[in-house]
Each structure stands twice: as structure tokens, then as C-alpha cells.
Amino acid sequence: MKRLIYGYLSSLLFIFGMGFFSSAYAKKEQLVILTTFSQEPLLPLVSEFNKIHQDLEVKIIHRRTSSSIQLLSKSYIDNIDLILTSSPYLMSHLIKANKLVDMPRRFKAPEWLMPYVLPLTNKVVTIGYSGAGIVWNQDYFDSHQLPLPQGFVSLIDPIYFGHVTMSTPSRSGTTQMMLESILAQYGWNQGWQIILNVAANFATISSRSFGVSDTISRGGLGVGPTIDSYAHILQRKLDYVRFSYDKDFTLMPTYVGMIKQTTNDEHALAFVEMLLSHKIQSQMLKNSFSKYSITDDQLVKNPHVSLDVDTLMRREVGINLLFDLAITKRLAFLSDTWLAIINSEQRFQLDPDKLLLIQQAKEHIFMMPVSLNEFDQKMAIFAELQSDNSVQGNAQFLASKEEWLHQIRSELNEHQTRANALLKQLNGSVNQ
Structure with a gap:
């Protein structure tokens, strides 16, 4: 009888134990970002976002511009939430294919940067910019x-x-x-x-x-x-x-766009808002992302080709x-x-x-x-x-x-x- 009771209790512990571990290791929600940048420069941004959204897994997929266009032309686009790139080619392809959602008007780039922003649309948000040399x-x-x-x-x-x-x-x-x-x-x-x-x-x-x-x-x-x-x-x-x-x-602005889904994740918009926050903008040139803030016009003071x-x-x-x-x-x-x-x-x-x-x-x-x-x-x-x-x-x-x-x-x-x-x-x- 004791053996039966011990066996029954062991079974209950196993069942509850499995339930505990499965809930502890349950798959986290994901925010998937496709980018033409290498992964390393984005890690400080992901780390900052995870401080606020600890239960969210941010996944970064790196592809070149041409590979990104091919990837997004297939059904795999359903798994992508955000696009982060300095390529106007990639963003223009997505706009033409009607793959991006409209973004809030408060995200508009400053007027002094507009001659270099390509393309001009409310479907793309400019979060920073770079020069070349x-x-x-x-x-x-x-x-x-x-x-x-x-x-x-x-x-x-x-x-x-x-x-x-x-x-x-x-x-x-x-x-x-x-x-x-x-x-x-x-x-x-x-x-x-x-x-x-x-x-x-x-x-x-x-x-x-x-x-x-x-x-x-x-x-x-x-x-x-x-x-x-x-x-x-x-x-x-x-x-x-x-x-x-x-x-x-x-000059080359850095763009972010939100892929149009049946139901867009609020975390995607939250990530964009974080990129435009004072904390991130003030640190952008100093961290490994190394972009000029949209509040910093020092490069624009010198003439550049538009x-x-x-x-x-x-x-x-x-x-x-x-x-x-x-x-x-x-x-x-x-x-x-x-x-x-x-x-x-x-x-x-x-x-x-x-x-x-x-x-x-x-x-x-x-x-x-x-x-x-x-x-x-x-x-x-x-x-x-x-x-x-x-x-x-x-x-x-x-x-x-x-x-x-x-x-x-x-x-x-x-x-x-x-x-x-x-x-x-x-x-x-x-x-x-």
C-alpha cells in the first residue's frame, strides 16, 4: 500500500514538476528585426529595450539589401516585425509593394535633414544619419x-x-x-x-x-x-x-519601418519610440551603433550631395x-x-x-x-x-x-x- 501511495505521489510530483518547468521555459514573445547592419552594433539598443520588456525576446536577422528584398518578397515576411536599414533601395521596394504601415506624424524627421531623407513618406521613420568618407x-x-x-x-x-x-x-x-x-x-x-x-x-x-x-x-x-x-x-x-x-x-539617414501584419505588435512601435527617445538619441554616436542623432546637425553644416x-x-x-x-x-x-x-x-x-x-x-x-x-x-x-x-x-x-x-x-x-x-x-x- 505504501508503495502504491509513494508511486501515486511521485507521479503527481512529476506531473506538477513538468508543468512548472514547461511554464518556466515557455517560449517568450518575439520581436523580429530584419536589418542590413551587422548584429553587434544593435546589441546596446536591444539591451536597453529588454530592460523595459524583460519577457520579450528580440531577434535580429542580418541580410544584405538584395537578400533582404528577396526574403521579404516571400511568405517569410509574416515573421518580420521591423526593418532597420540605411538603404533607401530596400525601403522603396517595401513601400512600392505596400508592405509598410503608416507611422505616427510625430515621428517626422527634422527639416534640415529632409534633403537627404529617401524616400519621403510617413511609412518610414528616420532615427539617425551617417556620413561617408x-x-x-x-x-x-x-x-x-x-x-x-x-x-x-x-x-x-x-x-x-x-x-x-x-x-x-x-x-x-x-x-x-x-x-x-x-x-x-x-x-x-x-x-x-x-x-x-x-x-x-x-x-x-x-x-x-x-x-x-x-x-x-x-x-x-x-x-x-x-x-x-x-x-x-x-x-x-x-x-x-x-x-x-x-x-x-x-549623407545617409538610418530608417526604420514596421511591416504590415494582420495585427501589428505593440512592441514594434515601442521599439521605434525607444529609438527616438532622448536617452537613446543622446547616446547614439557614442555607442556601437555610431549614428548621428536627428537632433545633431553638425554634418549638415557642411555641403553634401543630395x-x-x-x-x-x-x-x-x-x-x-x-x-x-x-x-x-x-x-x-x-x-x-x-x-x-x-x-x-x-x-x-x-x-x-x-x-x-x-x-x-x-x-x-x-x-x-x-x-x-x-x-x-x-x-x-x-x-x-x-x-x-x-x-x-x-x-x-x-x-x-x-x-x-x-x-x-x-x-x-x-x-x-x-x-x-x-x-x-x-x-x-x-x-x-
């Missing part, structure tokens, strides 16, 4: 006896050959904003000439936006363009990392294609020809006739063989074909894109051949 490793510069950079355009100097790195615009929305800034500031033809000339000095191309600052901080390379937050974080730990803002680059969101969206795919075709896939050829030109300029620096031939060779390798008018026409055609969601429309878009890329590739190769022929002519005249 040039980061370099001073120890590396001292070792290689390099002059201090005076901005992106200064990196065309042959002295920086093999010391520069940059991320690709197809994998970094901030890089694409930098390229569009150069094109807006200097015009289509001269802008691409500058970009191609700087690219000829590349040693590598980074697949990650924060890879530029990371490589430079480790001494792998010397200099490159970056958003300020990556450089500022490194400067707190490494005294040889230097950074200078570039007036040719636009961009048009409609132009950016219309050119988004095309700019990526041109960069990858003219630079990423041709970097070895571009670098080899540029080095040959550098050596020829040093060799014939006192011969005006030969310097004229060298200048012609430079014009060939730093020419984007697509006019702005032609580019705009192609983008309009692509947009129309992409708006047709049928199998036939998609096939026509892919065929049209490949035909265009083949044409550009052929013209790039032709300019490369002409440049090499001019350099060969120089050497041949010397050997005669």
Missing part, C-alpha cells in the same frame, strides 16, 4: 610613404596603386550611394572616369561593406571609402585608424551591372593596363608626344562605353519588361539584358585593345 591606416601609410588622401577623387593618383579597396555596390547599398554621389557631383561621363580610375588602383574588391574598414584596420591594405560608423568604431580601439569625411558623398530617390530606384540594377562588368570582372586587366600606363608616364615624362599617346590610352581604359541617354533608355525598357510578371515577359527581360551586357562587354574589350596597342606603339618606337 575615406578611412586609412596611418601605420600602413607611414610604412609605404603615402600622402594623406583628400577624398575619393584623390585616390586616382598612381601613388595609391595596389593600396586601395572598396566593396561592390551589388553587395552594399552604402557603396551604391557613394557611386551615385560621384555621378551626381561630376556628371555621368566624368563620374565614371573617376570611378574607373580609382578602381584601377584597387588591390581587392570586398564582398562586404564593413570588409573595407576591417581589412584596412588589420593592415591588409591602406585606404578605401566607407560609411563613417565603421571607421568610428575602429578608431575607439585603434589609434592608427584615421577617417575623413568626403563632401562628394551624400540625391533623388526616383533616379536611384530607376538606376539601381543598371549601376550594379555596369560596375560588375567594367570593374569587378575586369579588375586584373584594368590593373595591368593601368600599371603599364604608370610606368610609361614615368619613363616618358619629358616627351610630350609620347605623353599624348599615354593620355589617349588612359581615356580608353577609363571610358564607360554607355551614354547617360542610352542607359536611361535601357532602364526604361527593363522596367517595362520586369513589370510583366509572365514567363514570356521575364524571358524577354533576361534576353534584353544579356544582349545589352554583351554589347558593353565587347566595347570595353575594344577600348582595352586600343589602349594596349597605344602602349605597344610606345615601346616599339623606343626599341627601333
